[in-house]
Amino acid sequence: MSELLPAITSWLSTDMAIDMGTSNTRVYVKNRGIVLREPSVVTVRGDDTDSRAAIAVGTAAGTMLGRTPAGLRSIRPLREGVIADFEAAEVMLRSLMRRAMGKRAILGPRAVLGIPYGTTDLEQRAIRDCAEAAGAGSVSLVEAPLAAAMGAEVDITEPIGHMIVDIGGGTTQVAVISMAGIVHGFSLRMGGEAMDDAITRHMSHEHGLAIGARTAENAKLHLTRARKGTDERWLVKGRDLESGYPRAVEVRATEIRSAIDPPIRKILETIHRAMEKTPPELLGDIVDRGLLLSGGAALVPRLDEEIRRVIGLPVVMAEDPFSMVVMGSAKALARKMNTLLK
Ligand SMILES: Nc1ncnc2c1ncn2[C@@H]1O[C@H](COP(=O)(O)OP(=O)(O)OP(=O)(O)O)[C@@H](O)[C@H]1O
Ligand SMILES: [Mg+2]
Structure with missing residues (x-):
């Protein structure tokens, strides 16, 4: 009977790897691959931050960022790689785990989560508690750099x-x-958000233009799309800091590139x-x-x-630079690499 129990548990629950990042969360389900890649955002109604108050999680909440009317709040549960709002992180994880599992699961998933290198015991405790509160059956943690290397097919065990x-x-x-x-x-x-902030500061200091976080990020993403060898120009829209009226400013790719240099x-x-x-x-x-x-x-x-x-x-x-950590975390769990798992 005692040998049967793990077998039954394994049959009733799903193995899942989660990379809950500051910007995006990815979920990998055993035998299915990466089933979700969504922005790490939750939109809630009112002052509460529980599941009942949540009106959108992930992609839907991402499009609302910076656009919510009074009475609604968009929350980004992580800051600098670690949980900044525990309740919002729990709501987000519960929703994404449920969506990833679908209707099949009976027990909570065996989950492995990637964590940044150098997180404190307290921060690790918060991630573990959060995943358990969100419905995970068991939780293990793996350091993101090790997971990323495994995700890139590096044999990390060699000397x-x-x-x-x-x-x-x-x-x-x-x-x-x-x-x-x-x-x-x-x-x-x-990381990337500091580059967005640098663009926001540049637009304010050099052009007297206030821009939103999404606009700043888009200006950065535009750099990847700009044709190589040309100093492409495009319009950045915002609010004139002096007059308060909307204004569009033409920027050059080289200008944005040097704004993110620091x-x-x-x-x-x-x-x-x-x-x-x-x-x-x-x-x-x-x-x-x-x-x-x-x-x-x-x-x-x-x-x-x-x-x-x-x-x-x-x-x-x-x-696929976005997926290394979640792919490697899934591998660590599948190969039962217990020395890597905390
Ligand atoms: N083409 C691109 N050029 C430059 N930056 C990009 C590009 N595509 C995405 N980014 C940036 O990558 C960042 C998100 O990357 P990623 O999903 O790996 O972060 P995360 O895992 O959520 O965060 P962290 O690991 O720091 O907690 C964002 O800042 C985004 O603007
Ligand atoms: Mg990450």
């Missing part, structure tokens, strides 16, 4: 050095790994610091194999070239 740089919305994590462990890592509580310099400095601390043997491995770049904000045009030029390391861009 070979690998450097991972994951640039998300709210964090940048740089880690050197070998033999399934982090030799040393740096966690910068800053946060990019910080990221490069962090990579440089990590490199300086890396033992020569491992550094040799990294020079041979290249540094692995993942996370959505790693898509900033020419960032890989700059790392190559400034830091002097070859760069390998993850095939």
